[in-house]
Amino acid sequence: MTPDLSIVVPLFNEEENVRPLFEAIAAALRPLPLSAELVLVDDGSSDATFARALELPRGGRPRLRILKLRRNYGQTAAMAAGIAHARGRVIVTMDGDLQNDPADIPRLLAKLEEGFDLVVGWRRERKDHWSRVLPSKIANRLIGWVTGVPIRDNGCSLKAYRADLIKAIPLYAEMHRFIPAMASLAGARIAELEVRHHPRRFGRSKYGFSRIYKVLVDLLAIATILDFARRPVPWLAGAGLLAALCATLAGALFLFARPAPGVAFQGVVMLSGALAAFLLFLAFLSYLLHSTRAARFDRFRLLAARASREPGAAAERFAP
Amino acid sequence: MTAEPAPRRLAAATGTVSVVVPLSRDLEDLEARHARLRAGLELLARPLEFVYVLDGPLARSRAALAALRRAGEPIEILAFARPTGEAAALTVGLRHARGAVVLTLDPEFPIDPAELPRLVHRLEAGEADLVTAARRVPGRAGGGKLERLLGWLLGCRFEDVRSPVRALRARVAAELTLYGNQHRFLPLLAQAQGFAVEELPVPALGRNGPGLVRAVGWPSLLLDVVTVFFLLRFLEKPFRFFGGFGLLVLVLGGLATAWLVFERLVLGVPLGDRPALILATLMVVLGIQIIAVGLIGELVTFAWARESADHRVERIVE
Numbered sequence: 001m002t003p004d005l006s007i008v009v010p011l012f013n014e015e016e017n018v019r020p021l022f023e024a025i026a027a028a029l030r031p032l033p034l035s036a037e038l039v040l041v042d043d044g045s046s047d048a049t050f051a052r053a054l055e056l057p058r059g060g061r062p063r064l065r066i067l068k069l070r071r072n073y074g075q076t077a078a079m080a081a082g083i084a085h086a087r088g089r090v091i092v093t094m095d096g097d098l099q100n101d102p103a104d105i106p107r108l109l110a111k112l113e114e115g116f117d118l119v120v121g122w123r124r125e126r127k128d129h130w131s132r133v134l135p136s137k138i139a140n141r142l143i144g145w146v147t148g149v150p151i152r153d154n155g156c157s158l159k160a161y162r163a164d165l166i167k168a169i170p171l172y173a174e175m176h177r178f179i180p181a182m183a184s185l186a187g188a189r190i191a192e193l194e195v196r197h198h199p200r201r202f203g204r205s206k207y208g209f210s211r212i213y214k215v216l217v218d219l220l221a222i223a224t225i226l227d228f229a230r231r232p233v234p235w236l237a238g239a240g241l242l243a244a245l246c247a248t249l250a251g252a253l254f255l256f257a258r259p260a261p262g263v264a265f266q267g268v269v270m271l272s273g274a275l276a277a278f279l280l281f282l283a284f285l286s287y288l289l290h291s292t293r294a295a296r297f298d299r300f301r302l303l304a305a306r307a308s309r310e311p312g313a314a315a316e317r318f319a320p
Numbered sequence: 321m322t323a324e325p326a327p328r329r330l331a332a333a334t335g336t337v338s339v340v341v342p343l344s345r346d347l348e349d350l351e352a353r354h355a356r357l358r359a360g361l362e363l364l365a366r367p368l369e370f371v372y373v374l375d376g377p378l379a380r381s382r383a384a385l386a387a388l389r390r391a392g393e394p395i396e397i398l399a400f401a402r403p404t405g406e407a408a409a410l411t412v413g414l415r416h417a418r419g420a421v422v423l424t425l426d427p428e429f430p431i432d433p434a435e436l437p438r439l440v441h442r443l444e445a446g447e448a449d450l451v452t453a454a455r456r457v458p459g460r461a462g463g464g465k466l467e468r469l470l471g472w473l474l475g476c477r478f479e480d481v482r483s484p485v486r487a488l489r490a491r492v493a494a495e496l497t498l499y500g501n502q503h504r505f506l507p508l509l510a511q512a513q514g515f516a517v518e519e520l521p522v523p524a525l526g527r528n529g530p531g532l533v534r535a536v537g538w539p540s541l542l543l544d545v546v547t548v549f550f551l552l553r554f555l556e557k558p559f560r561f562f563g564g565f566g567l568l569v570l571v572l573g574g575l576a577t578a579w580l581v582f583e584r585l586v587l588g589v590p591l592g593d594r595p596a597l598i599l600a601t602l603m604v605v606l607g608i609q610i611i612a613v614g615l616i617g618e619l620v621t622f623a624w625a626r627e628s629a630d631h632r633v634e635r636i637v638e
């Protein structure tokens with residue numbers, strides 16, 4: 001039987017939070033007329049998280065599905081595992097540290113039913129130390145600027161998706177930050193919704209400052225992927241042609257300028273020519289990759305047609 | 321190149337201890353070694369199975385083992401038609417082993433066979449999926465240079481990473497696939513797949529401690545370390561590796577070029593004849609190339625994500 005809603009929560013060393021989390025979610029779901037399952041993913045915790053999760057009442061509402069990963073894989077992988085094993089038609093993801101408030105779930109669902117495919121939580125008033133908030137603000141600006149999807153809070157885990165949308169988006173490494181960008185590529189309709197944010201009650205935060213560099217590098221990678229999925233060839237070919245242009249201009253300068261430029265300058269001309277050739281060959285390589293895996297890129301591209309829905313198609317089901 | 325490993329035979333025989341022995345060259349005293357091994361393992365009082373994997377046409381070993389087999393020894397012989405490498409031999413042996421516990425051995429590895437039962441007991445008593453026998457030279461704890469290098473790069477704490485004597489649970493034997501020289505880093509790879517790994521110190525015989533590497537072996541070993549570092553850290557996010565190097569080189573090259581142009585325009589230093597210009601431009605070019613290659617790597621990862629299941633679910637409870 002397919003539940004209407006799956007709530008996916010990755011847990012890493014959250015033994016004190018498991019039960020309060022379950023109770024808060026159960027309370028938030030009580031007034032909703034829909035069947036729900038809760039997918040808890042124990043991401044290789046070293047404390048009693050899994051044991052606490054097993055103690056939770058099973059068979060009630062929400063129905064429980066507990067996954068135990070073999071080791072600690074990180075938040076994205078844990079979330080991906082949870083999403084892969086979630087059976088609901090709508091999937092809500094949230095953090096396991098109780099900083100997100102499950103009471104926001106009905107609002108997210110209502111928003112989704114207005115015709116959106118993805119509703120992103122926005123923690124307007126973050127209850128974290130500035131050393132966590134500041135890098136995250138910079139990262140969000142960068143992500144919005146590069147991907148062209150100006151989401152104010154990419155790092156917020158509280159999100160609601162159509163299951164077929166999120167299941168078609170490849171999630172690996174730390175990609176969860178870029179889900180809105182990926183989804184927008186697939187033509188999804190994205191909404192932002194302000195959500196509550198609580199200070200941490202138990203346990204410690206698992207983030208650090210080194211994230212800025214990682215986000216920066218990941219961002220460059222994701223921008224390439226997004227562009228590549230849209231148009232496989234131009235990116236590298238464009239760079240190659242640019243280098244070829246440089247070489248040609250420099251070459252012309254070399255031929256016609258008097259007195260003739262020195263030996264080192266000639267070297268520079270040859271180098272940019274070599275770079276142009278290299279990039280063009282890489283462009284062919286990427287084209288080869290695209291053709292051998294066309295199915296993957298297509299699935300992602302064609303999602304656009306499937307993902308967007310008319311507003312209110314199933315609104316009555318989820319109306320709070 | 322690694323041969324496609326034979327599918328693991330079904331129905332793991334419970335209680336049986338399998339011993340996988342890859343052989344890369346003919347040993348004069350193979351029969352005697354086998355007898356010593358057998359004697360040591362008899363202490364377990366469990367059904368035994370020996371899987372000898374001959375890496376190449378080792379006629380003498382093959383004949384000797386066949387004779388032992390005819391004499392009633394529980395020996396399986398697998399042979400590669402041509403030398404394929406220890407990793408491939410080990411992988412094929414692991415797939416072929418039927419025991420609930422699988423031991424891997426190097427016939428030339430000096431270890432007292434009487435230590436082997438301890439290894440099996442340790443595996444079965446504890447939580448670990450893999451127990452390796454760490455050689456310990458008396459009076460010198462801690463690992464060798466390689467282990468220190470790995471510890472620094474990857475933060476792993478092993479005393480003897482390359483020890484070929486290991487006890488594995490059947491599920492590890494069924495899943496591990498090793499390529500190239502990866503058998504040298506088997507504990508690290510097993511850990512990356514989510515298996516729990518322990519070390520059991522055993523007294524090293526003779527001068528054979530973990531720190532001893534033949535001088536010729538160093539270059540290839542360093543290459544291996546770099547490979548395993550990349551494999552464990554950046555397989556999912558290749559651009560974090562390439563991008564870091566590429567951006568660094570690109571920025572340095574860009575700054576150098578800017579300085580040279582500044583010198584030419586403001587200070588009037590002639591530019592066209594300076595080799596420094598070539599160096600600066602070369603760095604820019606190299607930086608762009610590294611970045612471009614990294615981005616292709618990222619596309620490969622994206623194209624194949626999901627299918628290469630990157631997380632292993634151990635249990636599902638409903």
